[in-house]
Amino acid sequence: MKLDDLTANIRLRSPWEAVDLGFALVQHHTRWIFPAWILLLGSFALIAWVVTPDAYKGYIPIALSWFKPLYDRVLLHILSHRMFNQHLSTAAVFSALPNLIRHTGLVSALTWRRFSLSRGFNLSIWQLEQLRGKTRAERQALLHLQGHSQAVWLTIACLHLEYVVIASLYVLIIILDPTDGSWDYMLSAFTETLDTETQYWGNLLYLLLYTLTILVIEPLYVAASFSLYLNRRTQLEAWDIELAFRHLGKRLGQLARQPLTLLLASLLLVGLPTLMPVTSWANTTVSEYLASERLPPAEAATQISTVMQREELAGIRTQMQWIARNPEQEKSEDPAALAKSLQLLFANITKLLLWVAVIVLLVMALVYRQRILALLKPTKPKLPTSLPPDILFGMDIRPESLPDDIAAASKRLWETGQHRDALSLLYRGALMRLTRHDHLGVKESHTEGDILNLAQSHLSNARLIWLRAATHAWQEIAYAHRTPNTAALELLWQGWSDFKEHG
Amino acid sequence: MTTATLTLEQASQLAENIRHEISKALIGQKQVVRETLIALLAGGHVLIEGVPGLGKTLLVRALARTISGQFARIQFTPDLMPADISGHVLFDMQHQSFNVRKGPVFTNLLLADEINRAPAKTQSALLEVMQEQQVTIEGKALPVPLPFMTLATQNPLEQEGTYPLPEAQLDRFLLKVFIDYPALEEEAEMVMVVTDKQIGDRFNLNNLQAIATPEQVMAMQTVAADIAVDVAVLDYAVRITRATRHWQGLRFGAGPRGSIALIRAARANALLAGRDFVHPDDIKQVCLPVLRHRVSLAPEMELEGYNADHLLTAVLDKTEAPRS
Numbered sequence A: 001m002k003l004d005d006l007t008a009n010i011r012l013r014s015p016w017e018a019v020d021l022g023f024a025l026v027q028h029h030t031r032w033i034f035p036a037w038i039l040l041l042g043s044f045a046l047i048a049w050v051v052t053p054d055a056y057k058g059y060i061p062i063a064l065s066w067f068k069p070l071y072d073r074v075l076l077h078i079l080s081h082r083m084f085n086q087h088l089s090t091a092a093v094f095s096a097l098p099n100l101i102r103h104t105g106l107v108s109a110l111t112w113r114r115f116s117l118s119r120g121f122n123l124s125i126w127q128l129e130q131l132r133g134k135t136r137a138e139r140q141a142l143l144h145l146q147g148h149s150q151a152v153w154l155t156i157a158c159l160h161l162e163y164v165v166i167a168s169l170y171v172l173i174i175i176l177d178p179t180d181g182s183w184d185y186m187l188s189a190f191t192e193t194l195d196t197e198t199q200y201w202g203n204l205l206y207l208l209l210y211t212l213t214i215l216v217i218e219p220l221y222v223a224a225s226f227s228l229y230l231n232r233r234t235q236l237e238a239w240d241i242e243l244a245f246r247h248l249g250k251r252l253g254q255l256a257r258q259p260l261t262l263l264l265a266s267l268l269l270v271g272l273p274t275l276m277p278v279t280s281w282a283n284t285t286v287s288e289y290l291a292s293e294r295l296p297p298a299e300a301a302t303q304i305s306t307v308m309q310r311e312e313l314a315g316i317r318t319q320m321q322w323i324a325r326n327p328e329q330e331k332s333e334d335p336a337a338l339a340k341s342l343q344l345l346f347a348n349i350t351k352l353l354l355w356v357a358v359i360v361l362l363v364m365a366l367v368y369r370q371r372i373l374a375l376l377k378p379t380k381p382k383l384p385t386s387l388p389p390d391i392l393f394g395m396d397i398r399p400e401s402l403p404d405d406i407a408a409a410s411k412r413l414w415e416t417g418q419h420r421d422a423l424s425l426l427y428r429g430a431l432m433r434l435t436r437h438d439h440l441g442v443k444e445s446h447t448e449g450d451i452l453n454l455a456q457s458h459l460s461n462a463r464l465i466w467l468r469a470a471t472h473a474w475q476e477i478a479y480a481h482r483t484p485n486t487a488a489l490e491l492l493w494q495g496w497s498d499f500k501e502h503g
Numbered sequence B: 001m002t003t004a005t006l007t008l009e010q011a012s013q014l015a016e017n018i019r020h021e022i023s024k025a026l027i028g029q030k031q032v033v034r035e036t037l038i039a040l041l042a043g044g045h046v047l048i049e050g051v052p053g054l055g056k057t058l059l060v061r062a063l064a065r066t067i068s069g070q071f072a073r074i075q076f077t078p079d080l081m082p083a084d085i086s087g088h089v090l091f092d093m094q095h096q097s098f099n100v101r102k103g104p105v106f107t108n109l110l111l112a113d114e115i116n117r118a119p120a121k122t123q124s125a126l127l128e129v130m131q132e133q134q135v136t137i138e139g140k141a142l143p144v145p146l147p148f149m150t151l152a153t154q155n156p157l158e159q160e161g162t163y164p165l166p167e168a169q170l171d172r173f174l175l176k177v178f179i180d181y182p183a184l185e186e187e188a189e190m191v192m193v194v195t196d197k198q199i200g201d202r203f204n205l206n207n208l209q210a211i212a213t214p215e216q217v218m219a220m221q222t223v224a225a226d227i228a229v230d231v232a233v234l235d236y237a238v239r240i241t242r243a244t245r246h247w248q249g250l251r252f253g254a255g256p257r258g259s260i261a262l263i264r265a266a267r268a269n270a271l272l273a274g275r276d277f278v279h280p281d282d283i284k285q286v287c288l289p290v291l292r293h294r295v296s297l298a299p300e301m302e303l304e305g306y307n308a309d310h311l312l313t314a315v316l317d318k319t320e321a322p323r324s
Helices: A015-028 A030-051 A054-066 A068-083 A090-103 A106-110 A119-127 A133-144 A148-176 A181-191 A196-237 A239-257 A259-275 A297-308 A327-367 A369-376 A406-415 A419-437 A448-456 A461-479 A486-501 B008-025 B030-042 B056-066 B082-086 B125-132 B167-172 B184-195 B214-226 B231-245 B256-272 B280-291 B299-303 B308-318
Strands: B046-049 B071-075 B087-092 B097-102 B109-113 B134-137 B140-143 B149-154 B175-178 B250-252
Touching (some): A015 A030, A015 A148, A015 A196, A030 A054, A030 A068, A030 A196, A054 A196, A068 A090, A068 A119, A090 A106, A106 A119, A119 A133, A119 A148, A148 A181, A148 A196, A181 A196, A196 A239, A406 A486, A419 A448, A419 A461, A419 A486, A448 A461, A448 B280, A461 A486, A461 B231, B008 B030, B008 B214, B030 B056, B030 B149, B030 B175, B030 B214, B046 B056, B056 B071, B082 B087, B082 B125, B082 B134, B087 B134, B097 B134, B125 B149, B125 B167, B175 B280, B214 B256, B231 B250, B231 B280, B231 B308, B256 B280
Parallel strands (some): B071 B109, B109 B149
Antiparallel strands (some): B087 B097, B134 B140
């Protein structure tokens, strides 16, 4: 690829301007593109028509449309060569065809990549850069950073342009057909089953018109996509700057070889303004083109009326036409039939739309199956929000930190004179039962009184009395530093098992 | 003045009796009466806030009556002068000498009614007497009779022509008590008591008896001051106060006087419960009235409709209970 050979004026364009350049390219290179293009598409359509059984001939346009990526490759092949000023003969284009089929990722393009909305833009990466695998994906991601949305919209626009062209062609036929046969065919195609003869011709007409549509639109699409691609590369690789420098380099190189010329030129540039003669504007007369032949208005009017007197211009022509004698009678039948046919037309269009909707829904369901399946899964029950605390009032109240028989252990501590520890152990045991077994939401900020209040609604009366006594004894020793008497403790030790077991 | 000595049980019983006697006049409002008693036992002053007609003045008059001490009332008005409160010096023409004319503050119970209607200049006449329990007139410090307690009332509804209390003044009050509308049964009972064989709508306080003398009140205050406070509980009170200083949503928190007030009020609370030691629940119970006027809300919290109680409850909820 030599940038110097580029036939288009390369500069940084906005994406839509680049699309415009693509359309201009097609106009400019029409005579190099279309012979091979018409031959290819025509032969394709012809083969399809011959090969397909009569019953399926109606589907040929769909097949024709499906194979667009194949034609795109041929079109791009021609366009890219023209872009670098290389002329390809039709024979050369066709001889390149097998190579294009094999080495441009056609299989994927005709299957899952057929749905890509930026296929025209991506084609250049496949065909011109010949990238594959991870490199291609990275390259594509880079090129898509800008101009991708325009490429997508270009595809959508061209698709709609096709509908417009084909509908226009049909309307054109209906308008130009004096027999109304084509209009009847249109109506009946939607409302009733046609006989095979009519269907055959209808299908043929459809194929012809559709082929014509593709013939016009597809080169525009490919050229516009190619131009978008070139614009993106210009943006990335600064082709415009490179070209400008090359021209500059070339020109300066030539100048350097002729120092005398350079000297003269600079002298001229400096001296020019003083040597220039002064123009005298007053002497110039502006003469209109055809001024010599212009007649005065009165003379012109007489001449016009003389001409209008001639037989060819002044003649009156009578035209005969058949008009129905009793048009009212015909009209009286019309409304019902028209309403019925309109009804049927509407019903059939709706039916078609519904089927399209069903297919679209199915495809969507397939694409988003994971999300839909996720909705069907039962939601997991939430975990309990707060776990019982392990430490309360600076006391470890985990079950594993406490002895198995708390009352006995507390009693032992009491007997060895560790009164505070004994009561602490007992109170810890009570807290452990309350938090782990009665599931009381005890928090770090809760005081002994708060815990009693909390327990009030959860505990039985007997257990509450025990807890109150234990709390009281604990508060006495903790905050008043007063040892409760052993008798009170005895009661607590005895009550512990009841407190524990009924929890 | 002889100081009577009381045991814990006697003091507790006496407090209970006072409470019972007041409840004859002020029906319902148990919390308000309890908090006022706490202030009395702790030797502090109370700021009572509530809409008109809830019995703020009645409460103070009933308290004054149950304690057979002196009672004085100052109706705060915008033209009240500091000398009208503390007193002033008059020249006696007859004896050719200056006489000190003591103001209404020389009393046991002082009711400063609608305190926020007087300008800050007048309000600050109370600063010295509330803190030092003395009044300086013409350079001479004159002590007020003990026990001395100021009960100020203010109305939160009307802002027109009122002067909010300065922070220094607010800090002098041990408790700020909210008085709310009574419950249905309480109100019905109150209406019956007030209208039964009564002329006009004035409460008849004649049937209230004097339960305690000023000396006994002082003895009760001594008992309250003797109540034991464990280091862990003290630490808890300090932690709560300190937490208010960096709390999100509070413009500023309570100073050390807040911690001191917490312990004093908690002691009185323990005395009311007949206990000779303070435990963390006492602190928790008195925390709101003690701290609510010592913290200031950030403007955005005020705009969102929060008040000091909401934030203090959050502080309490996040402050760990004592590790004993």
